[in-house]
Amino acid sequence: xxxxxxxxxxxxxxxxxxxxxxIGRASALALAEVGAEVIAADLDQAGARAVADAxxxxxxxxxxxxxxxTSDAAWRDLERWIADEAHRLDILVNSAGIVGTDRVxxxxxxxxxxxxxxxxxxxxLGMRTALGFMRRSGHxxxxxxxxxxxxAGASIMASYGASKAAIAHYTRSAALEVARAxxxxxxxxxxxxxxxxxxADAFCEIYSGLGPREAVEARMTTGxxxxxxxxxxxxxxxxxxxxxxxxxxxxxxxxxxxA
Ligand code: NAI
Numbered sequence: 001x002x003x004x005x006x007x008x009x010x011x012x013x014x015x016x017x018x019x020x021x022x023i024g025r026a027s028a029l030a031l032a033e034v035g036a037e038v039i040a041a042d043l044d045q046a047g048a049r050a051v052a053d054a055x056x057x058x059x060x061x062x063x064x065x066x067x068x069x070t071s072d073a074a075w076r077d078l079e080r081w082i083a084d085e086a087h088r089l090d091i092l093v094n095s096a097g098i099v100g101t102d103r104v105x106x107x108x109x110x111x112x113x114x115x116x117x118x119x120x121x122x123x124x125l126g127m128r129t130a131l132g133f134m135r136r137s138g139h140x141x142x143x144x145x146x147x148x149x150x151x152a153g154a155s156i157m158a159s160y161g162a163s164k165a166a167i168a169h170y171t172r173s174a175a176l177e178v179a180r181a182x183x184x185x186x187x188x189x190x191x192x193x194x195x196x197x198x199x200a201d202a203f204c205e206i207y208s209g210l211g212p213r214e215a216v217e218a219r220m221t222t223g224x225x226x227x228x229x230x231x232x233x234x235x236x237x238x239x240x241x242x243x244x245x246x247x248x249x250x251x252x253x254x255x256x257x258x259a
Contacts, residue, residue: 005034005035006242007034007236007237007240007242008034008035009031009034009035009036009090009091009236009239009240010035010036011035012035012036012037012090012091013036013037013039013082013086013087013088013089013090013091014028014031014036014037014038014039014089014090014091014092014093014239015038015039015041015078015082015089015091015092015093015126015129015130016028016031016038016039016040016041016092016093016095017041017042017067017069017092017093017094017095017096017122017126018041018042018069018094018095018096018097018145019038019040019041019042019047019048019051019064019095020040020042020043020044020046020047020048020050020051021042021044021047021197021198022095022195022197022198022199022228023095023145023192023195023197023228023231023232023235024042024093024095024096024145025047025051025228026227026228026229026231026232027093027095027143027228027231027232027235027236028040028051028052028055028062028093029051029054029055029232030229030232030233030235030236031091031093031232031235031236031239032055032058032060032061032062033058033060034236034240035060036090036091036239037060037061037062037086038052038055038060038061038062038063039062039063039064039065039078039082039086040052040055040062040063040064040065041064041065041066041067041069041078041096042064042066042067042096043066043067043068043069043096045064045066048064048065048066049064051064052064063085063086065078065081067096069094069096069118069121069122069123069125069126070117070118070121070122070125071125072125075125075126075128075129078129079129079132082129082133083133088133088137089129089130089133089134089140090133090134090137090139090140090141091140091141091142091143091239092126092127092129092130092140092141092142092143093142093143093145093235093239094122094123094126094127094142094143094144094145094167095145096118096122097118097119097122097145097199098114098115098118098119099115099157099160099199099202099203099206100114100115100157100159100160101156101157101160101206102115102156102157102158102159103156103158104158111159112159115159115160115163116159116162116163116166119160119163119164119166119167120163120166120167120170123144123167123170124170126142127142127144127170127174127187130142131174131178131185134178134183134185135178135181135183135185138183138184138185139183139184139185140183140184140185140186141185141186141187141188141238141239141240141243142171142174142185142186142187142188143188143189143190143235143238143239144167144168144170144171144187144188144189144190145189145190145192145231145235146164146165146167146168146171146189146190146191146250147160147161147164147191147192148191148192148193148252148254148257148258149161149164150164150165150167150168150191150250151191151252151258152258156206157206164191167189168189168191168250171187171188171189171248171250172248172249172250174187175187175188175247175248175249176248179247179248185247186238186243186244186246186247186248187247187248188238188243188246188247188248188249188250188251189249189250189251190231190234190235190238190250190251190252190253191250191251191252191253191254192226192231192252192253192254193220193225193226193252193253193254193255193257193258194216194220194225194226194254194257195225195226195227195228195230195231196224196225196226196227196228197228200225203216204216220255220257221254221255221256221257221259222255222256222257226253226254226255230253231253234251234253238251
């Protein structure tokens, strides 16, 4: 027995989008706990700073960056900053996301466009940025936060589910492409069920017809929503060398809800 930590990401640099809240926040904290230097990126700059401050206060390394994931220019800025200040990028967690409603056949396409811009385009721009560094170093791990909503239809949330299915499919193709190019770069998606975050509140509001929150939770296989920390553990595992033979796949984390 070496006595070392089972997962040790010391010396590795991780960008986490959506790091100010929920799954992104928990992932940023968990990655820092196992030694990664975290770049906490979010539209909500104050929230990202609070997370970075919490990591530093606990003895870790972190920086907060304002980032609108839909902005090509903002990603270019971040790319320059990483090249100048962090000099490397080993891990990307694409967690920034929004949920919204739209009815199939609605005349407007605003909701669809916004949801796809953040959930799909935002993740693609993130992958482009990360792969630039990772192809040069020859290694890296990317975790795209998709959703269990990508696995089945859901009325009044078609665009959200479709956006999450799109990123899951993109994940598989991208993983195949980098593996065939001979890089040690792994790209996976994760598919959480309902997780206790600000988005779960939005979800309950959208489906308020199902009854109060307790009634929604009671329908879950476990009688409760998942916790962001439970998802973060999966993110850390997939980001680490412990998952060295896992790439191009999607892992559902919903305690049998969609089984
Ligand atoms: P959350 O609402 O707590 O956090 C989302 C974060 O993304 C926020 O900090 C927000 O400021 C940030 N964000 C939104 N738009 C952005 C943009 N354009 N640029 C940069 N940051 C932006 O939500 P949660 O639950 O943590 O969601 C994280 C991911 O997990 C999302 O992709 C979501 O679709 C996915 N997910 C969430 C589930 C849930 O039940 N909470 C279930 C399955 C997937």
